[in-house]
Amino acid sequence: MKAKVLVVGCTGQTGSLIVDKLEQNKIVDVRYCSRRQDQVEKWKSEGKDAVYLDLDEPRTFGIALAGIDRLFILTGYTVDMLLQTKTLTDAAVKAGVSHIVHWGIFANWDCTEGHFAWHQLVETYIKASGIAWTNLHPNYFMENLINVTPIVDNQFVMFSGKARWGWTALDDAARVAAKVLEEGEKKHSGKSYWLSTEALNGDEAAEILTEELGRKITCDTKEPEELEALFNSGSTDVEITYARNAVDIMRQIQDGRMTYMGTIRDDVPYVTGTPSTSFREWVKIHKSELLNSLTSH
Ligand SMILES: NC(=O)c1ccc[n+]([C@@H]2O[C@H](COP(=O)([O-])OP(=O)(O)OC[C@H]3O[C@@H](n4cnc5c(N)ncnc54)[C@H](OP(=O)(O)O)[C@@H]3O)[C@@H](O)[C@H]2O)c1
Secondary structure, X not given: OOOEEEEOOOOOXXXXXXXXXXXXXXXXXEEEEEOOXXXXXXXXHOOOEEEEOOOOOHHHHHXXXXXXXXXXXXXXXXXXXXHHHHHHHHHHHHHOOOEEEEEOOOOOOOOOOHHHHHHHHHHHXXXXXXXXXXXXXXXXXXXXXXXXXXXXXOEEEEOOOOOOEEEEOHHHHHHHXXXXXXXXXXXXXXXXXXXXXXXXXXXXXXXXXXXXXXXXXXXXXXXXXXXXXXXXXXXXXXXXXXXXXXXXXXXXXXXXXXXXXXXXXXXHHHHHOXXXXXXXXXXXXXXXXXXXXXXXX
């Protein structure tokens, strides 16, 4: 019998890539979930196993987890992730889930930045649950250039000055997640996988974008204080606690406490047996998407 996998966040940019890969490979059975009933109905009408699951409503967890062997946990950018992951892990214990794969962040164990620390706290909680665990540690998504700080007027913004970040292609990270969910706890229990393929600062990324897109792209290098001012202006819908922490990441990268964010730790080949995607290759793959986004902003 195939193992059954529940992927939390499968309407999002990471989760949707993971379920696509699981569906292609057909090694495990997939259960979809969403907090939107219309989405659940749509999946059901396509013949998929789909359930209603709201991370803020633990009473939805029992039915969603019944019969699940492996659980992929992804949460968003609010402090609610602490309660969400705690209650979902408790429910997984009750439902007899045998393996949890957690989608975390790229940080040293003694990191003092808030959002990253929340991820580390829930990882500790998952470990204490007794369920076999695997932690994934992606660094800065290349897709941020499409979804978070898109290129506008041939320019994109980075708020950590000239510091380098370790970039990772979401497709690589999703391939790692899918492989771990397919191979399960026997192979991956107690393992942490680090996903940081190439270290580049904004100017270096802009140079590659310029060469591959065939037009001059520049990085508007801003300081952490400018990100703070943006959040304080009220023009974003970022949660206040997360916003404070996001500014802190930029400060800690600049003052040296989190310079490790600009380092490479690339476990993609070890888990998948295939190479990871360089930033240049990623730009080539996403060229039309990047060019479309250039003209639509
Ligand atoms: N951006 C980066 O560079 C980076 C780097 C490393 C790690 N990360 C981590 O990546 C995670 C975000 O991943 P992502 O970008 O794939 O997220 P995303 O695209 O924003 O998707 C979030 C998913 O979570 C679902 N969701 C949110 N609240 C929910 C709730 N109450 N109940 C059920 N589902 C809920 C959303 O469903 P709906 O469709 O209903 O909204 C969506 O499917 C964060 O934990 C972040 O720390 C990000």
